Amino acid sequence: MSAPATKPLPLAKATLSYRSFWYVVAQSAELGPATVLRRKLLGEWLAVFRGDDGRPAALRDRCMHRNAPLSKGVVRDGQLQCPYHGWVYDKQGTVVAVPAEGDRFSASKRRCATRYASVEEDGFVYVRLDADAPADLAPYRMPHWNDPAWKTVRLVNRFRNTVTNCAENFIDVPHTVYVHDKIFRVPRSQRVGATIRREGGSVRVEYHGETSNLGWFSWFLNPKGTRIEHRDSFHMPNVTEVEYVFSDARRLFIVSQTVPEEEGECVVYTSLTYNFGAFSQWPLSAIAGRILGWQGQKVIDQDIDALGDQMEVLDKFGEEFNNTAADAIHVFVESIRDEILAGRDPRALAPKRADVELMV
Numbered sequence: 168m169s170a171p172a173t174k175p176l177p178l179a180k181a182t183l184s185y186r187s188f189w190y191v192v193a194q195s196a197e198l199g200p201a202t203v204l205r206r207k208l209l210g211e212w213l214a215v216f217r218g219d220d221g222r223p224a225a226l227r228d229r230c231m232h233r234n235a236p237l238s239k240g241v242v243r244d245g246q247l248q249c250p251y252h253g254w255v256y257d258k259q260g261t262v263v264a265v266p267a268e269g270d271r272f273s274a275s276k277r278r279c280a281t282r283y284a285s286v287e288e289d290g291f292v293y294v295r296l297d298a299d300a301p302a303d304l305a306p307y308r309m310p311h312w313n314d315p316a317w318k319t320v321r322l323v324n325r326f327r328n329t330v331t332n333c334a335e336n337f338i339d340v341p342h343t344v345y346v347h348d349k350i351f352r353v354p355r356s357q358r359v360g361a362t363i364r365r366e367g368g369s370v371r372v373e374y375h376g377e378t379s380n381l382g383w384f385s386w387f388l389n390p391k392g393t394r395i396e397h398r399d400s401f402h403m404p405n406v407t408e409v410e411y412v413f414s415d416a417r418r419l420f421i422v423s424q425t426v427p428e429e430e431g432e433c434v435v436y437t438s439l440t441y442n443f444g445a446f447s448q449w450p451l452s453a454i455a456g457r458i459l460g461w462q463g464q465k466v467i468d469q470d471i472d473a474l475g476d477q478m479e480v481l482d483k484f485g486e487e488f489n490n491t492a493a494d495a496i497h498v499f500v501e502s503i504r505d506e507i508l509a510g511r512d513p514r515a516l517a518p519k520r521a522d523v524e525l526m527v
Contacts, residue, residue: 182510183300183301183506183507183510183511183512184297184507184508184510185209185404185427185507185508186209186295186296186297186300187295187297187300187301187304187507188295188300188304188403188404188405189286189293189294189295189304189305189306189307190208190209190293190294190295190405190424190426190427191291191292191293191424191426191436192204192206192208192213192215192225192285192292192293192294192426193206193215193223193291193292194290194291194292194321194323194436195287195290195291195292196290197292198215198216198217198223198292199217200217200221200242200245201241201242201243202216202217202242203215203216203237203238203239203240203241203242203247204216204238205228205236205238205239206225206294206428207428207429208294208296208426208427208428209296209427209428210428210429210430211227211283211296212227212228212229212236212238213225213226213227213228213238213283213294214226214227214228214236214237214238214240214247215238215285215292215294216242216245216247216258217242217245218245218246218257218258219244219245219246219257219258220245220258221245222258222285222287223285223286223287223292224247224258224259224260224282224285225282225283225284225285225294226247226256226260226280226281226282226283227280227281227282227283229280229281230249230251230252230254230280231254231262231278231279231280232249232251232252232254232265233251233252235249235250235251235252236250237249237256237280245257245258246258246263252265252266252267253265253266253267254266256280259279259282260279260280260281260282261274261277261278261279262274262276262278262279262280283295283296283298284298286306288306288308288309289306289308289309289312290309290312290319290321291306291309291424291436293306301512307402307406307422307424309422309438309440310408310420310422310440311420311440311442312440316442317440317441317442318440318441318442318452318455318456319438319439319440319441320438320439320441320456320459320460320463321436321437321438321439322436322437322439322460322463322464322467323434323435323436323437324434324435324437324464324467324471325432325433325434325435325471326425326432326433326434326435326470326471326474326475327431327432327433327474327475327478328431328433328474328475328477328478328481329427329430329431329433329478330404330405330425330427330433330504331500331501331504332474332477332478333423333425333433333435333474334401334405334406334407334423334425334500335496335497335500335501336470336473336474337407337409337421337423337425337470338372338399338400338401338407338409338496338500339496339497340359340361340374340399340525341493341525342473346469346470346473347466347469350462350465350466350469357376358376358524358525359374359375359376359377359524359525360374360375360376360522360523360524360525361373361374361375361496361522361523361524361525362375362520362521362522363495363496363499363520363521363522363523364518364519364520365499365502365503365516365518365519365520366518366519367514368402368403368503368512368513368514368516369400369401369402369403369503370400370401370496370499370500370503371398371399371400372398372399372400372496373397373398374397374398374399377395377397395411395412395413396410396411396412396413397409397410397411397412398410399496401496401499401500401503403503403504403507403513403514404503404504404507405424405425405426405427406422406423406424406425407422407423407425408420408421408422408423409421409422416442416444417441417442417443417444418441418442418443419439419440419441419459420438420439420440420441421437421438421439421440421463422437422438422440423435423436423437423438424436424437424438431478431482435467437463437467439459439460439463441455441456441459443455492521492523492524493523493524493525495521495523499519499521502516503516
């Protein structure tokens with residue numbers, strides 16, 4: 168007798184907010200055993216360091232004694248000492264020493280700084296602010312991170328704009344022929360189809376009929392001018408992924424994680440992960456990485472300017488967009504971000520699809 172069919176488990180009913188998710192606060196290489204980093208996340212100030220077990224720890228950047236910034240302190244043996252009066256905190260935020268108290272110090276007082284969950288994955292340090300967030304929300308896993316056939320170049324940049332507008336820019340094709348003219352695309356008025364799907368807290372786009380129109384990038388990414396497979400995606404609440412596949416076995420992922428520091432101020436961690444066949448082998452991989460990083464930064468610099476200009480107008484006139492059919496990607500992304508803002512889980516949204524045509 169066969170086992171009865173089981174129903175899928177319902178989504179967690181806990182109220183979601185932007186604080187429920189994991190955000191990059193540093194690259195692993197930045198956080199040495201004696202390093203303390205000052206970071207901002209969703210308006211919160213953090214002091215990030217490695218505990219005695221080598222794992223990252225994140226405390227509120229405020230000594231509970233006289234409100235000095237812990238991020239200006241020192242780390243010894245996995246413990247963080249305040250620079251003002253020397254109070255010492257362990258990785259849990261517990262005060263383990265008060266020099267002024269000497270032998271009279273008692274751990275039984277249980278003095279604790281605010282601590283936030285932290286984890287290290289794929290060369291990044293992540294922090295989550297909400298201690299009661301659903302357990303099924305995990306940090307984004309980087310594609311091919313541990314695959315020796317793939318290499319990764321990482322770029323870190325600051326943007327003066329919102330997470331939503333940054334994410335939309337990173338997966339927006341029409342702007343590339345104007346903002347990145349000749350560097351990344353050349354205006355050709357070609358028709359490109361796109362199938363856009365929203366499901367499970369993600370938006371996925373598959374393009375049809377795209378040709379080799381990558382500007383300066385063409386000579387390096389697609390020198391033979393072969394057919395391009397191009398897919399974009401957005402994953403709640405702040406990750407975009409762009410994938411290019413060229414028929415000569417060259418593949419490229421561009422993953423951007425947009426981290427909100429304050430309202431309208433973001434840090435973007437961009438990972439360029441590539442497999443270019445022979446160019447992925449040393450020493451050609453180093454050359455390919457330098458070229459890719461240089462060209463990628465050129466494109467990002469232009470986006471920084473464009474998004475900064477957009478933010479000036481938003482500050483003056485407020486946010487009011489007039490969408491066309493080609494903006495279905497943005498509408499789907501905004502619907503996910505709006506659900507989180509309303510305290511609801513976007514994964515419960517009904518699946519939706521749009522087929523559009525772009526001119527690029």
